[in-house]
Amino acid sequence: MALTPLELRPLGNTGLKLSSLGFGASPLGNVFGVVSEADAIATVRQAFNLGINFFDTSPYYGGTLSEKMLGKALKALGVPRNEYIVSTKCGRYKEGFDFSAERVTRSIDESLERLQLDYVDILQCHDIEFGSLDQIVTETIPALLKLKEAGKIKFIGITGLPLGIFSYVLDRVPPGTVDVILSYCHYGINDSTLEDLIPYLKSKGVGIISASPLAMGLLTESGPPEWHPASVELKAACQDAAAYCKEKGKNISKLSLQYSLSNKDISTILVGMNSVKQVDENVAAAVEVATVGKDEKAISEIEEILKPVKNQTWPSGIQQS
Numbered sequence: 001m002a003l004t005p006l007e008l009r010p011l012g013n014t015g016l017k018l019s020s021l022g023f024g025a026s027p028l029g030n031v032f033g034v035v036s037e038a039d040a041i042a043t044v045r046q047a048f049n050l051g052i053n054f055f056d057t058s059p060y061y062g063g064t065l066s067e068k069m070l071g072k073a074l075k076a077l078g079v080p081r082n083e084y085i086v087s088t089k090c091g092r093y094k095e096g097f098d099f100s101a102e103r104v105t106r107s108i109d110e111s112l113e114r115l116q117l118d119y120v121d122i123l124q125c126h127d128i129e130f131g132s133l134d135q136i137v138t139e140t141i142p143a144l145l146k147l148k149e150a151g152k153i154k155f156i157g158i159t160g161l162p163l164g165i166f167s168y169v170l171d172r173v174p175p176g177t178v179d180v181i182l183s184y185c186h187y188g189i190n191d192s193t194l195e196d197l198i199p200y201l202k203s204k205g206v207g208i209i210s211a212s213p214l215a216m217g218l219l220t221e222s223g224p225p226e227w228h229p230a231s232v233e234l235k236a237a238c239q240d241a242a243a244y245c246k247e248k249g250k251n252i253s254k255l256s257l258q259y260s261l262s263n264k265d266i267s268t269i270l271v272g273m274n275s276v277k278q279v280d281e282n283v284a285a286a287v288e289v290a291t292v293g294k295d296e297k298a299i300s301e302i303e304e305i306l307k308p309v310k311n312q313t314w315p316s317g318i319q320q321s
């Protein structure tokens with residue numbers, strides 16, 4: 001049990017307060033290996049009991065399985081709806097991308113049914129670099145505003161990998177329309193480029209969610225899954241760093257998470273978790289960083305190993321930005 005509660009941080013202008021560590025539910029869609037229903041329920045319960053109040057999913061994860069599992073697990077908590085914050089996404093599906101007004105409007109009803117909820121706190125356009133950013137501005141976001149009026153969603157977000165997509169959209173929508181951005185793999189020991197965008201996002205009152213502090217498995221002892229898009233060089237450097245940490249009796253995942261959690265301008269760090277053990281480890285790491293601070297020495301040693309690949313990313317989507 002954590003002795004200190006997880007820190008709560010405001011999310012832009014939304015009025016929501018998210019736990020500094022958020023629960024990424026993509027593993028519940030079996031994307032990092034099979035997770036049983038009982039394990040999914042126990043993992044979500046442990047996360048909630050230890051102070052995690054933010055749960056993120058998408059119809060894309062595991063071809064709707066993640067939403068269904070998360071819905072069952074949240075229902076099993078048996079607590080009032082306002083005690084947890086849920087985000088899901090639209091526009092990306094097993095079948096492909098579709099950011100049309102018609103599809104995203106239908107999508108939320110499907111998601112709410114799978115999640116067994118009346119509303120989601122945040123609905124995010126999922127990986128917009130795979131669609132037309134102009135369609136996002138002129139068609140998708142106006143459709144989401146209607147869903148907001150209808151009470152099916154409270155806030156609107158956009159997600160994706162290339163950082164340029166965020167300012168492209170935010171510069172073209174009325175202020176206050178897009179409440180949140182979700183960036184991934186850009187605020188960790190190997191890549192911290194999200195930092196450059198933070199002043200701009202803060203000036204717009206946009207909440208910042210950063211996902212994948214373990215770089216989708218790169219910064220773990222067991223390494224990334226087969227499908228991981230990083231270069232051979234980046235994968236090798238991360239595995240060297242993981243091996244170095246192990247040799248020193250340290251855990252690279254813990255250090256990576258602590259690095260990401262240290263920036264308080266980021267409201268929440270989303271980590272994919274698929275077991276009670278991972279929840280315990282990650283909450284303990286978050287509590288430790290808030291009370292004792294991060295292990296500066298070990299982190300700078302990892303930074304040194306990763307220097308040749310610092311800020312190396314991979315292509316994503318059809319946009320050039």
Ligand code: NAD
Nearest residue numbers: 024025026032159184211212213214215216217270271272
């Ligand atoms: P991640 O970097 O959080 O890595 C997850 C992997 O690390 C999984 O294999 C998990 O089992 C493992 N892990 C977690 N805690 C660990 C620990 N203590 N020790 C060792 N291994 C550990 O990557 P992710 O799951 O892809 O990202 C987190 C969440 O962020 C996702 O579930 C999703 O909700 C969100 N996300 C969204 C987008 C998007 O919208 N485009 C992209 C990426 C992630």
